[in-house]
Amino acid sequence: MSEKVIFDTDPGQDDAVALLAALASPEAIEVLGIVTVAGNIPLSHTTRNALSLVELAGRTDVPVFAGCERPMLRELVTAEHVHGPTGLDGPDLPPPVVRPQAQHGVDFLIETIRAHPPQSIRLLALGPLTNIGVAFAKAPDIATRLKDIVLMGGGYFEVGNITPAAEFNIYVDPEAASIVFASGAAITVLSLDVTHQMRSTRARIAAFRGLGNRSGVAVAAMLDFSEGFDVEKYQWEGAPLHDPCVTAFVLAPEIFTGRPVNVEIETGSDLTRGMSVVDYWGVTGRRKNAFWVRSGDPDAYFTLLSERVGRLP
Numbered sequence: 024m025s026e027k028v029i030f031d032t033d034p035g036q037d038d039a040v041a042l043l044a045a046l047a048s049p050e051a052i053e054v055l056g057i058v059t060v061a062g063n064i065p066l067s068h069t070t071r072n073a074l075s076l077v078e079l080a081g082r083t084d085v086p087v088f089a090g091c092e093r094p095m096l097r098e099l100v101t102a103e104h105v106h107g108p109t110g111l112d113g114p115d116l117p118p119p120v121v122r123p124q125a126q127h128g129v130d131f132l133i134e135t136i137r138a139h140p141p142q143s144i145r146l147l148a149l150g151p152l153t154n155i156g157v158a159f160a161k162a163p164d165i166a167t168r169l170k171d172i173v174l175m176g177g178g179y180f181e182v183g184n185i186t187p188a189a190e191f192n193i194y195v196d197p198e199a200a201s202i203v204f205a206s207g208a209a210i211t212v213l214s215l216d217v218t219h220q221m222r223s224t225r226a227r228i229a230a231f232r233g234l235g236n237r238s239g240v241a242v243a244a245m246l247d248f249s250e251g252f253d254v255e256k257y258q259w260e261g262a263p264l265h266d267p268c269v270t271a272f273v274l275a276p277e278i279f280t281g282r283p284v285n286v287e288i289e290t291g292s293d294l295t296r297g298m299s300v301v302d303y304w305g306v307t308g309r310r311k312n313a314f315w316v317r318s319g320d321p322d323a324y325f326t327l328l329s330e331r332v333g334r335l336p
Contacts, residue, residue, distance in 0.1 A: 025053040026145055026170075026273060029135065031090070031128075033062030033150030034072040035110055036245035037266040041149055042073070043238055044270045044331040046080040051274055055135060055144070058088045058128035062150035062195055063102045064110035066092040069150075072111050074119035079238055081336045083121050090128030090154035094196035102191060105252045113248030114241040132158045136165040145273065146208075148174035149266040151192050156199025159206050166206035173273060175266045176200065177286065177299030178215030179315070186296070190215050193288060194297030201288040210313040212286065213268035214299065217279065217316045221268060222261030223250055227325045231332060238335035264328075271324050272316070274331070278323045281316035285309040 030045070032038045045052045057077070059069040070089045077085050093099045106112065124131070132154060136144055146169055148155060159166050176192035177200075178184070185191040193200045204210065223246045232243035246264070253262030272279055285307060289298040302309055 025049065025051055027053050027055055027139065027143055028145045028147050028273065029055050029132065030057045031060060031146060031148045031150065031154050032057060032073065033060050033064070033069045034076060035063040035069070035106055035150070035266065036113065036249040037264055038063070038149045039072070039076055039111060039245055040242055040264065040328060040332070041267040041270045042076050043080055043242065043335060044267055044274070044328050046077065046082040046085065047331040047334040048274060054085045056086045056088055056131055058090045058132060058154055060090045060150050060154050061092050061099050062192065063106045065099070065101065066090070068110045070123050071119060072109070074121050074123065075111065075116045078119050078121060079116065079241060087123045088126055088128035088131045089123050091157060094151065094153050095156055095198045097196065100195050106249060111245060113246070114244035116241065129154050129158045129161065133162045133165055136168050137162070141168045142170045145170045146172045147269050147273065148172060148176070149269060151195035152176070152199040152203045153196045156196065156202040159202050163206070166208040169208050171209035171211060172203065173211045173213070173269050175213045175218065175269050177212055177301070179299060179301040179303055180317070181215035181219050183298070184215060188295040189297030190299065193299055197288050197290045197297040200297070201290055204286050204288060204312055211272060211316065212313050213272060213316050217319045218265040218268050219263045220319060221264050221321050221324050222259055223264045224261035227261065230325070230329050234329065234333040236333065236336060238332050242332055267328055268319070268324070271327055275323070275327055278327070279316045279319040281314055283311040284313055284315040285311055286313045286315070
């Protein structure tokens, strides 16, 4: 039986691969909707990109909703230096024909979660947690109605990628992240600790291009572009492919290993804003509020993603 999911996302090349793999897997994942948020790029771009991706995948039956255009309390920080000014630099995708839904993404989240039986919807978060934080502030009851939240964000052993202390998604809206981790929802975290292991080497990018379909060629072009920044930054063979870890965890959780932990988010310090304070060794006695994924199998991960993208047009 397929999992009912809602994506909350800021596409972004790595978000794009996560969405495409899910849209290619209707037997396992029923995408009820895609909600966009400002993050990697401003909201107008993330919404356009989500529409372009459902068209690329041949899945225009999946509705797209625009969410929040700025963090709850802070000015927006974006990452065009990684993703390019469009957020999907690399492939030459035509402007989307489909349009976003009129309903605000936060209202869609609240309405949809309340309309379905408890513990029947998984919320898959690929960007800053603004929409989810706002939804939980407006409707606290929906947090425990979710089956779970699976999110890409944070870091403990790998610490930060936008500052020395913080991962980008959490840094952009730490207040929203703090609300989410305190909400009582079941949460799985695919942090930098695991995503830094999932590197899109030249051979893995070539495997996407070799699929021969337009989606595979587009993914290869996306990764050709986005890996340029990270390869120079990390001096690794290949760049981390972060967000598809969320889709892969839903499709094949056996690829990954982790443990229950307590996670708190730093909101008060300018120096460590957005830091994920993870009680990995259980020294505080605080309630374990998340399952923290520390490692995974990169070969199995890229094999899974290539197989799913290969199903698309």
